[in-house]
Amino acid sequence: MELRNLFFLVVSLFSLSANAQFGFFDQMFGGGGGAQQQAQQQNVRSDAAWYQQQYEGAHCDKYLCPGTLSCVHFPHHCPCAWESVEDKVELGEGIAVCASKGGYKEGETMRKIQWARKGLL
Incomplete structure (x- = not known):
């Protein structure tokens, strides 16, 4: 009886190993269910x-x-559309722009825009 249990254990380990190996190749080369799941998702239209x-x-x-x-x-x-990563800077005369946050200090974006307007940056 013990030999028979050992045989089933060895066969089970080989089948698990083969499944893991071929599952890896399915993922690498687009086989299996992963490709079908990706095909159902669509990108946003470009127009x-x-x-x-x-x-x-x-x-x-x-x-x-x-x-x-x-x-x-x-x-x-x-x-701004992305307020967590953009600062809104009003340039005057009713004009405002959104720019990537300029650094670690508060107001850094505004300072950099003013330097650029003066030709210093």
């Missing part, structure tokens, strides 16, 4: 039709921000 549809369907009785589709009173009140 602007979806965005235009969202823009035209948005209700705003003031100013609709083109980058975020936020409804604000004035164009320079538009929020």
Whole structure:
């Protein structure tokens, strides 16, 4: 009986090893279920039709921000799309821009933009 159990143990280990080995090759070369699952996901279209549809369907009785589709009173009140990594800097005359955060200090982005406007950067 003990020899028979040992035989089943060895056969089980070989089957697990083969399954792991061929599962690796399936993943590497696109076989198996992984490729089917990826084929079901689709990328966003590269044309602007979806965005235009969202823009035209948005209700705003003031100013609709083109980058975020936020409804604000004035164009320079538009929020940045990625506030966690961008700072909004108002340049004057109702113009504002969003720029990547400039460093570790508060207001670093504004300082760098002012240096660039003066030709120092």
